[in-house]
Amino acid sequence: MFVTAAYAQQSTTTEGAEAHDAAAAGEVHTETGVAHEGEAGSGVFPPFDSTHFASQLLWLAITFGLFYLLMSKVIIPRIGGILETRHDRIAQDLDEASRLKGEADAAIASYEQDLAAAKSKGHKIADDARESAKAKANADRTAVEADLAKKISAAEDRIADIKAKALADVGAIAEETATAVVKQLIGGTVTKAEITAAVKASAGN
Amino acid sequence: MSNDPTHQFLVNKIVPIEIGGMDFSFTNASLFMVATVGVAAGFLYLTTSQRGLIPTRMQSVSEMSYEFIASMLREGAGSGGMKFFPMVFSLFMFILTANLLGMMPYFFTVTSQIIVTFALALFVIGTVVLYGFYKHGFGFLKLFVPHGVPGVLLPLVVAIEVISFLSRPISLSVRLFANMLAGHITLKVFAGFVTSLSALGAIGIGGAILPLIMTVAITGLEFLVCFLQAYVFAVLTCMYLNDAVHPGSH
Secondary structure: HHHHHHHHHOOOHHHHHHHHHHHHHHHHHHHHHHHHHHHHOOOOOOOOHHHHHHHHHHHHHHHHHHHHHHHHHHHHHHHHHHHHHHHHHHHHHHHEEEEEEEHHHHHHHHHHHHHHHHHHHHHHHHHHHHHHHHHHHHHHHHHHHHHHHHHHHHHHHHHHHHHHHHHHHOOOHHHHHHHHHHHHOOOOOOHEEEEEHHHHHHHHH | OOOOOOOOHHOOEEOEEEEEEOOOOHHHHHHHHHHHHHEEEEEHHHOOOOOOOOHHHHHHHHHHHHHHHHHHHHHHHHHHHHHHHHHHHHHHEEEHHHHHHHHHOOOOHHHHHHHHHHHHHHHHHHHEEEHHHHHHHHHHHHHHHOOOOOOOOOOHHOOOOHHHHHHHHHHHHHHHHHHHHHOOOOOOOHHHHHHHHHHHOOHHHHHHHHHHHHHHHHHHHHHHHHHHHHHHHHHHHHHHHHHHHHHHHH
């Protein structure tokens, strides 16, 4: 292209056309020059272009080093702290829940115990009441029985008394009857002593 | 804007800085590294600023990413590996945010630069090696001598183990780099088909529907890849750290 430009400058014939050529050549030159500058003056594949390696390494070291420091000093302790706080809080809540459950279980157990005690006490009171009622009934019955027995014996005594009295009266009646009968039959009188002896003799039979 | 699919990976100087003859310019890559750090740290900082016992949605996102990495590391490297939690968490959040930011149109993808992913991989492997020797001394070398291997095979197995260990930083960095690079190029190529076909008139516009659907589908896939590659990087970091914490246990 330099050759073309030089030729264009040296040439004197057909000025206009040559000038146009030169301008075109200049444009091409500029374009390729820009492209070459962009590719850092080499035609290599950009990622393998070693001219920027030093700069890349330096800036990677700076940026990644800074990032590493930020992560290890600020971000990781912070997120770790958040997670640990949450973990502790959950563990604490679980402990609290299990403690409350234990309390509830204890309350249930003591309630059951109270209930059982109350039941047994109730049974005892009922048994006692039944026993005392039974004892009282027995005592009343024996008292009544004793009273009755006494009354019976008194009645029996009276009956025996009356019977004895009646039996004793039987002799007198028999004597009177015998006296009357003898009087009617014989017309005479029999002594009272004889009749009494006779009655006694027949009664003895 | 050029239709060249690799144009998006160009590094441009924004503030030229030169120290000792070395070019340490603040470039668009540097700008997006700063943006990545700003977005990731800002999100995590602001969403957790209330320290709510009952988290808000955004706070849950921060807590989930924390617990996600914590459980990954605990499963991968045991409780002894938990001292590396800030490192794995920073790596995961940095890569994830850088990948996702790169999905925005006109945004630069930090992780599509091999030097960046290689530096991150070397950081991981360097940590593994340093911690391994610091903690176990030369016992760390038991890593290369698996148990129960017959004596005849031992040199061969040790050689394989050493090669596999040395290839780790390469595979770790290339996996992330290549995924991001290939995804963005594919996206750019299909999107380029849409514009170039639709310039051909009515038939072209009709024909542009297919690459448009592809572009939408690949965009969805790329978001998955963004997350997946950050996850893979973090998981592999956990596995490699496990070697440093428990050498000779595999």
